[in-house]
Amino acid sequence: xxxxxxxxxxxxxxxxxxxxxxxxxxxxxxxxxxxxxxxxxxxxxxxxxxxxxxxxxxxxxxxxxxxxxxxxxxxxxxxxxxxxxxxxxxxxxxxxxxxxxxxxxxxxxxxxxxxxxxxxxxxxxxxxxxxxxxxxxxxxxxxxxxxxxxxxxxxxxxxxxxxxxxxxxxxxxxxxxxxxxxxxxxxxxxxxxxxxxxxxxxxxxxxxxxxxxxxxxxxxxxxxxxxxxxxxxxxxxxxxxxxxxxxxxxxxxxxxxxxxxxxxxxxxxxxxxxxxxxxxxxxxxxxxxxxxxxxxxxxxxxxxxxxx
Amino acid sequence: xxxxxxxxxxxxxxxxxxxxxxxxxxxxxxxxxxxxxxxxxxxxxxxxxxxxxxxxxxxxxxxxxxxxxxxxxxxxxxxxxxxxxxxxxxxxxxxxxxxxxxxxxxxxxxxxxxxxxxxxxxxxxxxxxxxxxxxxxxxxxxxxxxxxxxxxxxxxxxxxxxxxxxxxxxxxxxxxxxxxxxxxxxxxxxxxxxxxxxxxxxxxxxxxxxxxxxxxxxxxxxxxxxxxxxxxxxxxxxxxxxxxxxxxxxxxxxxxxxxxxxxxxxxxxxxxxxxxxxxxxx
Numbered sequence: 001x002x003x004x005x006x007x008x009x010x011x012x013x014x015x016x017x018x019x020x021x022x023x024x025x026x027x028x029x030x031x032x033x034x035x036x037x038x039x040x041x042x043x044x045x046x047x048x049x050x051x052x053x054x055x056x057x058x059x060x061x062x063x064x065x066x067x068x069x070x071x072x073x074x075x076x077x078x079x080x081x082x083x084x085x086x087x088x089x090x091x092x093x094x095x096x097x098x099x100x101x102x103x104x105x106x107x108x109x110x111x112x113x114x115x116x117x118x119x120x121x122x123x124x125x126x127x128x129x130x131x132x133x134x135x136x137x138x139x140x141x142x143x144x145x146x147x148x149x150x151x152x153x154x155x156x157x158x159x160x161x162x163x164x165x166x167x168x169x170x171x172x173x174x175x176x177x178x179x180x181x182x183x184x185x186x187x188x189x190x191x192x193x194x195x196x197x198x199x200x201x202x203x204x205x206x207x208x209x210x211x212x213x214x215x216x217x218x219x220x221x222x223x224x225x226x227x228x229x230x231x232x233x234x235x236x237x238x239x240x241x242x243x244x245x246x247x248x249x250x251x252x253x254x255x256x257x258x259x260x261x262x263x264x265x266x267x268x269x270x271x272x273x274x275x276x277x278x279x280x281x282x283x284x285x286x287x288x289x290x291x292x293x294x295x296x297x298x299x300x301x302x303x304x305x306x307x308x
Numbered sequence: 309x310x311x312x313x314x315x316x317x318x319x320x321x322x323x324x325x326x327x328x329x330x331x332x333x334x335x336x337x338x339x340x341x342x343x344x345x346x347x348x349x350x351x352x353x354x355x356x357x358x359x360x361x362x363x364x365x366x367x368x369x370x371x372x373x374x375x376x377x378x379x380x381x382x383x384x385x386x387x388x389x390x391x392x393x394x395x396x397x398x399x400x401x402x403x404x405x406x407x408x409x410x411x412x413x414x415x416x417x418x419x420x421x422x423x424x425x426x427x428x429x430x431x432x433x434x435x436x437x438x439x440x441x442x443x444x445x446x447x448x449x450x451x452x453x454x455x456x457x458x459x460x461x462x463x464x465x466x467x468x469x470x471x472x473x474x475x476x477x478x479x480x481x482x483x484x485x486x487x488x489x490x491x492x493x494x495x496x497x498x499x500x501x502x503x504x505x506x507x508x509x510x511x512x513x514x515x516x517x518x519x520x521x522x523x524x525x526x527x528x529x530x531x532x533x534x535x536x537x538x539x540x541x542x543x544x545x546x547x548x549x550x551x552x553x554x555x556x557x558x559x560x561x562x563x564x565x566x567x568x569x570x571x572x573x574x575x576x577x578x579x580x581x582x583x584x585x586x587x588x589x590x
Contacts (some may be wrong), residue, residue, distance in 0.1 A: 016427055023438075038347050110574075141566040143518045145525050146559035149545055155540055230407050244431030248522055252545070263526055276436065 001297065008061045008293055013196020019282045020072070023275055024065050041047070044222045061084045071277070078272035081266075089274045090261060095280070098257035101176055102246050108181035109242075110235060114228070121196035121227075122219060130292065132189060139186035147177035148252040176253045184238070191234055195227040202226070237262055239288030243281055324575025329567040330582050336382040345543075347375035349382040350533035352502055358551045368553040370543065376554060379535040380561055386536040390447050391516035394454035401455070403498065410464070410470035411493060420467070421475075424460045430459040435517055437526075444569025445528040447537040453523065465508055466473045469501035502581050507573060514569035521562050537562050 053056045061069075071078065120132040152175060155162045163172045199205070200223050208218045247259030254260070258277055265273035290291035318324040337344060352372040366377045409420035427435060436453035443449035473479065474497070482492050512558040517537075523529050524538020525545075532539065537558045544555030577583055 011438055015426065135533070137567060137570065139562070141514065141518075141570060142563045143521050143525075143559065145522060145540060145542075146555070146562065149541070149548065149555050150559065153555065157548055157552070201512075241431045242427070242435075244433045247433065248525070262437070266437065267527075277432070281434055282430065289429055301358065 001225055004297065005294065008290060012290060013113060013173055015286060016283075019286075020069055020279065021065065023278045023282065024068055025297065026059065030043070055115065060303065066298075068275075079278040080265075080270055080273050082268045082270045083273075084234050086274045090260070090273060090282060091276050093275075094256060094258045095259045096257055098243065098259065100173065101180065101255065101257060102242050104177045105180035105184060106175065106239070107190050109179055109184025110222070110231075112181065112183040114192050116189040117186065117192025117219075117231075118224060120193040121200075124197060127134060129193075133193070136189050138184040139182050140190075142183075143184055144179055145252045148249050152253070172253070172255070176246075176249050176255060179249045180250075181241060183245060184235075184242060188231060188235065189259070190233070192227060192285065195230045195298065196223055199223045199226040229296065229299050233292045235297055236292030238287050239291070240281070240285030243284050247281075251301050275278045314576060317579045318572060318575035321575045321578075323357050324579075327575070328573035330564060330568040331572060334384055334561075338388055339406070341381045341385055345375065345378040345381060347378040349374065349379050349535055360551075361553060367580055368551060368557075370551065370554050371547060374519050376540075377555060378381040378538075379540060380557060383535040383537045383540055383558065384561070385457045386447065386530045386534060387517055387520055387524075387538070390536070391428060391454065391513050391520050394451040394520075395458060395509050395513045397514050398455040398458045398512075399462050399505060400423050401414070402464075403466045403505060404500075405459070406466025406468075407470050407493060407501075410467045410474065411489070411497075417467075420463060424463050424467075427456075427460040428464065432515070432519055433522060436523060437528075438529045440523055445531065447530050450520055450523050450529050454519055457519065457530065458512050458516065461512060462505060462509065464487075465505055466501055469504060472499050473497050473500050503580050507580065510569060510576070511573045513575075514566040517562060517566055517569075521558075 041050050048290065049058070068078070075088060077091065079085065080090055083090060099150075116132050116136075120129040123129045137247060162174055163169065196219070200219070205218060205223060207220055209215070243258075247262060249255075250257040250259035251263050258280060262274060262277035265277065318493055319328045341426040353369075354375065355371050358371065361368050368376050370376060370379070405420055409417040432454075435457040436450075439453035440449045441453055453508055479492060482496055487496075520529060520536070521538035523539065524536045524540075525542045527539075527542055529538050530536040532543075541555055541562075544551070544558060547554045
């Protein structure tokens with residue numbers, strides 16, 4: 001198990017390097033020059049050259065990459081060109097907002113999704129199943145930012161129950177969490193339903209029925225436990241998608257998180273901030289994948305045995 | 309009836325028919341846009357601004373007094389063309405890459421697999437955001453971004469299809485009759501792999517419409533005054549208080565169209581009987 005863990009973590013190193021090269025190099029092809037934003041109109045070429053030297057933009061690209069990577073590994077994400085502050089500060093400010101949002105949305109999707117999935121599976125092909133699966137289809141096909149705007153329209157503008165946007169109180173978290181969470185709920189409910197129905201057909205379930213256990217007890221104690229393994233794995237793999245959804249939803253609700261920072265920096269051509277945001281999101285995706293694999297090994301004795 | 313092609317048979321089911329009907333309606337409206345609407349999508353009429361739903365303006369007007377139904381129909385043109393073109397490009401490139409990887413094996417296969425696995429693990433919206441940032445906002449940038457974002461999916465699917473087909477007896481038979489690589493690949497393997505790839509392309513078009521709308525919402529899509537569904541929602545989000553219909557209807561258009569694509573796709577999968585093939589690589 002430990003050997004598997006170490007091997008699995010070492011596998012992340014080449015992925016991280018590849019991702020860092022992409023994130024680093026890609027942003028140097030972006031049209032629009034950050035130096036233009038800093039210089040006054042009509043500045044001399046000398047002033048421009050000096051500025052390029054100050055931010056290291058005059059060196060060859062591979063050298064710039066090496067410097068950037070070694071700085072990043074030491075926790076130095078550079079200086080934001082527009083805000084003129086350390087990027088690490090901006091990220092440290094934004095990250096907690098995104099983590100709260102993503103974490104609560106994940107919790108909401110898991111609880112609501114597993115609950116709905118179980119109800120749908122127990123009532124397979126009857127009306128509760130049809131209603132839930134219809135809602136799931138609706139939830140997974142609505143653009144998340146639109147759902148957010150409609151929730152805002154109903155609960156903030158018409159009913160006036162919750163703040164429209166911002167992050168001043170915890171009530172401002174309700175709508176963004178619901179917006180992201182409903183999409184996740186749809187996914188979790190679908191997987192829970194399918195894997196419960198699949199698990200119900202296994203031999204061990206027939207045996208439990210033969211032993212005379214009550215059907216509901218069999219479903220909730222035995223089938224559900226079996227069915228949760230793919231749910232947990234897929235949820236962990238989806239952490240990146242939840243954060244990706246958070247990007248748009250943060251912009252809709254004007255929350256000062258990573259997504260808002262990313263979109264703002266993109267429009268300002270602020271390379272260092274964009275790179276740092278993308279790196280954070282990419283690392284979240286990688287850690288999610290890692291977590292998914294580990295959880296699967298921990299929860300499924302067969303996988304554990306195969307690894308030992 | 310049995311000899312009808314599967315896409316028509318799918319229309320004969322209740323949900324498949326309703327969904328397919330909606331898609332045909334939207335497509336027809338997009339194509340016939342100039343003949344359908346009495347208004348122009350870009351002419352401002354300030355006295356008519358913020359009009360709610362009425363007989364003159366079925367879906368109301370925006371802050372410039374432009375008719376929202378007109379803009380929605382022209383927006384369908386932009387959104388559907390961009391999404392469908394992007395997915396078509398993505399499917400073509402994905403089929404070439406996937407078929408090449410599966411057929412040649414060795415290092416080309418490993419290179420393609422590594423690249424696919426790498427992009428596969430990242431959300432499409434992130435990949436698309438990076439690419440739009442590079443290429444610049446506008447319909448071309450969005451098209452390329454969507455095409456690249458979904459490339460991994462089609463490459464993976466085609467590769468898996470060709471891999472399983474490669475070992476089939478009819479391929480061996482063709483080879484023993486003296487058929488060359490090109491003949492086997494284009495006459496035997498790709499046609500057999502086509503149905504699952506095309507169906508998943510159709511379902512991906514639904515996702516692409518949402519992705520296009522999201523990028524449009526960030527102001528990265530078609531530039532004003534050309535309407536797109538995402539751009540309309542972006543403009544509408546500023547009018548939540550004064551003209552909520554400006555945000556409600558474009559989103560409904562996206563949601564209903566995407567649901568219709570999914571339902572019609574399901575009907576098509578059932579008619580073609582390829583659920584297993586799709587699930588293997590999902």
